[in-house]
Amino acid sequence: MSTRFVLGMGGTVDYEIRWDAAVLEQLAAEHRIGPEDLDLRAPVESVRDLVRSLLAFVRDGVGGERFVASSDIVEAVAARFTKAITLGGTCVRAAIAMDVLGVPSTMHLVSIDDTVRRLLPASVDYVSSAEHDSRDPHLIVQYPAGARVRVGEVELVAPHPNRIIYANDPPHRELRIAADLPDALRTADVFLLSSFNVIQDPDTLESRLAQVRDAMRTMPPDSLVVFEDAGYHVPELSRRVRDEMVWSADVYSLNEDEMQAYLGREVDLLDASTVAKAVAELHHLVPAPTLVVHSKYWALAVGQRAAALGPSLVGGITMASTRYRLGDEFTAEDYAATAATTLSGSTRRLASEVADLLGADACVVPALDLSDVAAPTTIGLGDSFVGGFLAALDRR
DSSP: OOOOEEEOSOOEEEEEEOOOHHHHHHHHHHTTOOGGGOOSSSOBOSHHHHHHHHHHHHHHTOOEEEEBSOHHHHHHHHTTSOEEEEEESHHHHHHHHHHHTTOOEEEEESOOOHHHHHHSOTTEEEEEOOSSOOOOOEEEEEEOTTOEEEETTEEEEOSSOEEEEEEOOHHHHHTOOOTTHHHHHTTOSEEEEOOGGGOOOHHHHHHHHHHHHHHHTTSOTTOEEEEEOOOOSSGGGHHHHHHHHHHHOSEEEEEHHHHHHHHTSOOOTTOHHHHHHHHHHHHHHSOOSEEEEEOSSEEEEEETTTGGGHHHHHHHHHHHHHHHHHTTOOOHHHHHHHHTSOBOHHHHHHHHHHHHHHOTTEEEEEOBOOTTOSSOOOTTHHHHHHHHHHHHHHHO
16 A cells, blocks of 8 residues: 655746846846845845845855745746746645655645646646635745856855745735645645745644644554645744654755754755764754754664664665755656665765764764766755655665
């Protein structure tokens, strides 16, 4: 019998813009943005704010997610670039990735329109709390390593490829829970939780956590709950979600950006002792039964289920790597070809060293060598990792 997956808590319609430094330079000039105006943390209340935020991300080579004051800002910026319209959100991208391997799922949605209906794979069912059709697009920007943008007299050079998300999405901000979620969970083997990061009101967050907690009481006693963390629109709410999920989730998963946000410092992901120290400290801050951290160089699990999750870590890396190589359009054969990719000797050694330092309750898997990919995709890699991670549970 196939594993029954329920994936929550919401999907999005994404505007994926094609990277164009000339357009970005023109926007910076039009809004009189200089190097001194770049700010990763400033509220995004205008097109000017979004551009100076985006340029700061490129300068630092990092990714993230930011709330914007209005969807009109997203539309105005997206109109200046060539774009593709796709589906996003952790549960949706994970479901699409799982579908490639023939693994069906049921999603929980909070918004829907004809674009969502048209783009969802046939194997994906859904329950929805939406009372009418709506669209509040997310602006997704990915930039390559070495991307150059001139701002005034300064040329910014991106040290790493990455992606940024900008959105104002009222249905996600409300994250209303579908009345039929408990019925969907009644026969679920695996429940994926995500999307609480977009809620901005503490009372709304408390209500949604309580509703999900109640719905989970219908789950079979041997089911698995996986939580995927994210960047919070209101950082202060992160701790409340963490405190809830460390006891309600069997597996608590996050990426390197979120790990560094918890620790309040950058972590050298290629230094074994630094990584091991950071993961041990993180597990103290996030005392989940099993903690999963996925990065561009490795993926690891520590805690109760770490050893058993080795194949899932490999599945997650393989799926994310396939998306990195090929973008939205790939097949099960492409996934198999990625799985046959040579492991990097340096990352293999790094993974082994980190595993030795973390001890017996850890499993560390090295990333694949993708240094020859000419035009990588950096959007949705974490979501694809989750899809590959979950699909491997089904294959077991």
